[in-house]
Amino acid sequence: MSDDILVVKNLKEYFPGSKRKSPPVKAVDDVSFAVRRGETLSLVGESGSGKTTIARSLLRVWEPTAGEAHFYSREGRDFNIMKLSKKELKEFRRYAQMIFQDPYSSLSPRMTVYDIIGEPLMVNFGLRGEELSKRVIEIAELCGLNREYLRRYPHAFSGGQRQRIGIARALAMKPELVVCDEPVSALDVSIQAKILNLLKDLQSQLNLSYLFIAHDLSVVKHISDRIVVLYLGRIMEIADVDDLFEKPLHPYTEALISAIPPTNPDMEMKPILLEGEIPNSINPPSGCRFHPRCAYAKDICSKEEPVLKAYRGQKEDRFCACHFAGELKLHSLADTEAEEAALSRK
């Protein structure tokens, strides 16, 4: 599998309970997936589904409880992410960088933009003087930042400009994989459009792979090639973006898509209202974790946990963990559009 840049196998991340004897919080529980070179793979799910935890475990922000992950660089280096020495970890972080959600708290208020972008270059590549400033200007301009801005401090910038600074800082390292954790959710729509366009441009210019996290499904649909749907720390479904939105296989995916309020005035929202809220991940429900909220649940769902199985998709295989995948008649965006079209013909 030479076109994978990141392969994750059976990743688990348990956080200890608040008291010594209390059970751990199973934030991520046995998750496997792969990111291909040059693609955007998105993680979606409600709060508490483990999106951010997965991303941070993979960059070793904290130590994973169990599991294996490999990163393959363009020149063929294989980083066994969970077993990196201190020196290797530092090297690995050149290849994999992160863009954060909040452009206000993720930039130091006491550093100029020049220093923010330049610091990683000094530390990792030992750049100084002329060479350093040339590279900083090059990256800043790539990200749409004026070179006059470089002497200013973050407080002088708007949210969208700050997000550009955050992107420039990540790209300074010439990474191959960029983890984008809700990079546009703090931004207004007109600025969001600019940042999404920038991310797409940079991806094709620099052949970047993105592991993208967002809760806004219209953003996810716009930017992704493939999507991983998470629920309570487990994967429910993995599919190509068109497959997922046109024909969801998992009831949870169906519910998520149906809850997006459309801006199209001719489309009526018919949400499949999930009863209750995402349960506690200390003690997840038995069997399929989604069964207490699932409209299609049968006896077997509370007893036996479904495994992630392959199904045929339009372009390639897709995966779903549901006992009744393929048997249920689930509603999709395509159905809604067809209904509207039929209505308008009448």
Added chain:
Amino acid sequence: MAELMTDKEILRVDDLKVDFPLDDRVVHAVRGVSFSLDRGETLGIAGESGCGKSVTASALIQLLDRPGRIAGGSILLRGKGGKVIDIAKLPPKGKEINDIRGKEISMVFQEPMSSFSPIYRIGKQVLEAKPNGTRDEVVELFKEVGIPNAEKNVDSYPFELSGGMRQRAMIAMALLNEPSLLIADEPTTALDVTIQAQILRLFREQQSKRNLSIIFISHNLGVINQIAGKIAIMYLGEVVEYGPTKQILRSPRHPYTVDLFKSIPDISRRQDKLFTIKGSVPDSYKEIKGCAFADRCRAASERCFAEDPALVEVESGRWVRCHEVKQ
């Protein structure tokens, strides 16, 4: 004054202006907002950060942060007794406005975690809105807004409840004094989509049950499309377009509205590149000559830079603030 309002109307805002005088300059946060609202109707207010959505909302119940003050215009409210009051003329600390807050108009905020105190039980805080109310009343209301185990949860602390439950508790608090108008400022922005759908349903249920009028502020046009029959789009302190939501979403007229809609990723279409509006929203303390959107506008003519357009009715029920839009 009363004859300006029709019988169905509960609120009419005319050319509302809000200033924040600072040491060396004055920030004109709201520079001209007009709309009207009928009983049982929902108005959505949309716009980007800094356009004055929330300041408008606070002005409606005279809850502006210091040093904000209403600098012009009127806010006519038809009270429960049928009397028409101009809220803009009431002193912000007087008894009259205090009788309106909560009882005639109440408010639901975005982040229920920071609007509730962390150190008091939630039921006790909700009851603060009604000094002569009883615990049973709160429990009843909690059941009505869909809080499970209401008997038990009324004694929970805010941190023990999820975001969706806290928002339900806040809605219960807003409904406690049976207001006729509810102002909701980004009430679902901090919630997951599935919970957002639940809360939107709750708003709709309570609206039809109590014949509530709602002002729903959100930056999310999809949400407004679902809940509000009328919409006001704001840019830099002004309403630039106002009218029936579906009509505006289908065929926006103001150049800003047109461009704003195009920059939103559409779930039902595949787009390679998103449309972007050139430049960014200017600082609101700068003096504006002519139309506020002129320097970002694709249709701007010389007149736009010289003369501030007025909000005019271009077709029945649709209002646009633009020189270039013809009737």
